[in-house]
Amino acid sequence: MSEETLPAFASLNVGDQVSGRDVDITRDTLVRYAAASGDFNPIHYNDAFAQKVGLPGVIAHGMLTMGIGASVVEEWAGPGNVADYQARFTRPVPVPALESATLNVTAVVGALDRELQQARIDVTVTFQGATVLGKAQAIVDCA
Amino acid sequence: MPVNPETQGRSYGPFEPYEVTRGAIRAFADAVDARSGAHFYPEVARAEGYADVVAPTTFAAVVAQRAEFHVVTDPEVGVDFSKVVHADERFTHHRPIVAGDVVRASITIESITQRAGISKVTSRAELTDADGIPVATVMSTLAVREDQS
Numbered sequence: 001m002s003e004e005t006l007p008a009f010a011s012l013n014v015g016d017q018v019s020g021r022d023v024d025i026t027r028d029t030l031v032r033y034a035a036a037s038g039d040f041n042p043i044h045y046n047d048a049f050a051q052k053v054g055l056p057g058v059i060a061h062g063m064l065t066m067g068i069g070a071s072v073v074e075e076w077a078g079p080g081n082v083a084d085y086q087a088r089f090t091r092p093v094p095v096p097a098l099e100s101a102t103l104n105v106t107a108v109v110g111a112l113d114r115e116l117q118q119a120r121i122d123v124t125v126t127f128q129g130a131t132v133l134g135k136a137q138a139i140v141d142c143a
Numbered sequence: 144m145p146v147n148p149e150t151q152g153r154s155y156g157p158f159e160p161y162e163v164t165r166g167a168i169r170a171f172a173d174a175v176d177a178r179s180g181a182h183f184y185p186e187v188a189r190a191e192g193y194a195d196v197v198a199p200t201t202f203a204a205v206v207a208q209r210a211e212f213h214v215v216t217d218p219e220v221g222v223d224f225s226k227v228v229h230a231d232e233r234f235t236h237h238r239p240i241v242a243g244d245v246v247r248a249s250i251t252i253e254s255i256t257q258r259a260g261i262s263k264v265t266s267r268a269e270l271t272d273a274d275g276i277p278v279a280t281v282m283s284t285l286a287v288r289e290d291q292s
Contacts, residue, residue, distance in 0.1 A: 023176050029174065032170070032173060032174040033174040033175070035170065035174075036167070036170040036171040036173070036174040036205070037171065037174070037204060037205055037208065038205055038208060038209060039208060041224075052225075053225050053226070062229045062232070063201060063204055063208075063229070063232065064174070064175065066201055066232060067171075067174070067175030067177075067199060067200070067201040067204075068175050068176055070175070070177075070199060070200035070201050071172075071175050071176050071177035071178065071199060071200075073200070074177060074179060074199065074200060075178065075179070078179070078191070079177070079179040079181040079182060079188075079191070079197045079199070079239075080181070080191075080193060080197040080198075080239035082200040082236065083235070083236055084233070084234065084235045084236065085200050085201065085233070085234045086231065086232065086233035086234070086282075087231065087232060087233075088230065088231040089228070089229050089230060089231065089232075134231075138200070
């Protein structure tokens with residue numbers, strides 16, 4: 001972690017939204033994430049393959065959605081200051097061939113540990129009004 | 144063939160070290176829409192106290208998933224990759240990853256549970272640096288459909 005960018009713990013309250021924005025995902029995004037992560041599962045780029053395994057079509061990598069959630073947290077927490085981050089993948093995000101899928105991401109203070117000077121940030125990612133990650137929580141070091 | 148629960152506890156690695164480059168961090172940050180200059184520019188990262196550009200939170204998956212590949216392709220574990228969905232993931236960072244790090248992963252099958260036609264395979268990847276010091280722990284659960292098709 002970086003002391004230069006640590007968020008100020010004292011000013012935080014449970015329930016505060018610390019960060020949030022919309023993020024558009026396109027097939028281009030999926031190709032970039034596949035290359036950057038090394039995850040070349042064809043369900044993330046091949047519609048025929050995705051349908052063969054029972055999906056409506058190409059879906060986003062769960063790890064891409066999770067990573068975008070982390071990016072929104074880091075915009076407030078500072079890069080390198082997320083000590084722990086977990087999520088369950090509860091709903092797929094289909095990404096159409098020509099249009100974008102828009103994720104809405106919010107990061108809210110879920111709990112404060114005054115002894116450890118850590119904030120639990122609850123991340124909500126929704127697509128078309130439904131959440132796509134479960135128990136998405138980031139622990140941010142504030143000291 | 145269903146997942147074999149007797150492979151619970153099996154360990155793999157450590158594997159070939161992964162050399163973290165500035166380019167890999169930039170490409171990953173770009174893909175997950177991480178916008179801090181500390182992911183892209185060494186001088187910004189240094190001003191924030193890092194030795195070099197710093198990886199986004201979930202970058203450790205780049206190394207961990209390479210290790211996970213050895214689990215899912217072990218014929219004795221019996222994961223049919225066409226029936227896999229990713230169920231959950233957790234990153235515990237012991238320190239941030241920066242460009243120049245040489246990271247090595249080992250992976251253990253932490254648990255295999257079977258219920259209602261779904262096998263859940265949870266793995267724990269331990270990432271260490273060139274000195275063997277812990278960098279990150281990555282827990283990942285895959286859900287495998289065990290239908291007859």
